[in-house]
Amino acid sequence: MPETYHIITFGCQMNKNDSEHLAGLLEFNGCQPADNPEAANILVLNTCAVRDKAERRVYGQLENFNYLRRTKNLDQKIFLAGCMPACNKAEIKKRAPFLDGFLEIEEARRYPPRRADSPEAWVTIMQGCDNYCAYCIVPYARGHERSRGAEEILAEIQQIDFSRREVLFLLGQNVNSYAGEFQGQKISFPQLLELVLQKCTAVPKLAFLTSHPKDMSDELISVIARQAKIDREIHLPVQHGNDRVLQLMNRGYTIKHYLTLLAKIRARIPSAKISTDIIVGFPDETDAEFQDTYELVRTAGFSRVNTAGFSARAGTAAAKMPPLEQKVIDERLNRLNSCINSLKKVNK
Structure with missing residues (x-):
């Protein structure tokens, strides 16, 4: 019987x-998908290290699956992939010695994807x-920026069956920094967007994640x-509403620049909706500086706001800064989320 995976x-x-x-x-190596973890001979956890x-x-899932494997005598190997092993395999081996190994994303990307059943x-x-x-672990987990060639991107898109898809997302940690080539010539991200729409006419809708405000061009x-x-x-993640904190975060823009950018987008694209991310409780954030974030959310007209309390990531610059007390972070996060929920009710 072929091996199965989940x-x-x-x-x-x-x-x-x-x-x-x-x-x-x-699947290239002969495995078949299993409907649930217990039915799989190979179980893979593709991880995130952002928070x-x-x-x-x-780690909780690993412990649970290892317990099930032992108590139910499952013929199963457990592997880890993604950002966590890219950051610190030694720590993972220490905390989860029962792990059978790691799968490398760079190796997996050499194989055509098995597309998920998703719109x-x-x-x-x-x-x-x-x-x-x-605050961000991504440069350490994912490495320096590396852009794919436009021909390779177009070839992958043209293999997608769009009859059951509603939208194509182009992905990158900072898509604005895309610097690939097409027919031997350097092209920018805006040029790539137009190329995709010109060459891949079956695409019903095109979206992208994520843009950095300092690189959002005219x-x-x-x-x-x-x-x-x-x-x-x-x-368009703003992350904070205060210039001093943005500087501590090494974001490379001011609130004035960000608000000017919002105004420019809305003037050129009247139907535009701007969603954002915000970090609450960054080290040394004062209550007055948090209030700047609160006021920005209250007045900027965001369509959606993703919030998170600051989470120190080992190896980043912010991890070396004196943290705020967790109760302070939690209290500010609750205040901001209450504001966002109130705005949702008003805008219904």
């Missing part, structure tokens, strides 16, 4: 796309990040404005 994915859309490539690797909570969930299709156009935001705004197939919700 993949559990934590984290972002890029991890979901990575899991499709992991499935492609396993401590995500890592705790992974979304995901294609990664670049890996890594060179921004080194003070060219990109113009392309979105004139291409009706590009999704009108633009995800």
Whole structure:
């Protein structure tokens, strides 16, 4: 009987796309998908290291699956993939010595993906990040920015059956930094968007994640404005509402720049919706500085706000800064979420 596999994915859309490539690797080697973890000979946890909570969930799942494997005498091997092993395999081996090994994402990406049954299709156009935001583990987990060639991206998109798909997402840690080539010539991210729409006419809607405010260009705004197939919700993480904290975060822009950018987008694209991410309780954040974030959320007209309390990641610059007390972070996060929920009720 062929071996069977089951993949559990934590984290972002890029991890979901990575899991499709992991499935492609396993099926190339003769494995078949299993409907649930217990039915699999090979169990893979594709991990996220962005927040401590995500890592705790992974360790909890590992313990649970190892317990089931022992108590039910399952013929099963457990593997880890993704950002956690990319950051610290030694720590994982120490905490989960029963783990059977690791699967490498870079190796899996050499294999065609086995697409998930989803209305979304995901294609990664670049890996890594060179921004080194003070709180972020991604540059250490994913490495430096590496852009795929446009021909390779187009070939992958053209293999997708869009008859059951509603949207194609182009993915990257910072898509604005895309610097690939097409027919031997360097092209920018806005040029890639137009190329995809020109060459892949079956794409019903085109979206992308994620943009960095310091790199959001007039060219990109113009392309979105004139291409009706590009999704009108633009995800633009602001992370904080105070300039001093943004500087500590190494974000590379001011609130004035961010608000000018919002105004420019809304002037060129009247139907645009701006979603964002915010970190509450960054080290040395004062209550007055938190209030700046609160006021930004209250007045900026975001369509969606993803919030999180600060989580120190070993190896990042912020991990070396004196943290706030957890009760302070929790209290501020609750205040901000209450504000967001109130705004949702008003805007219904």
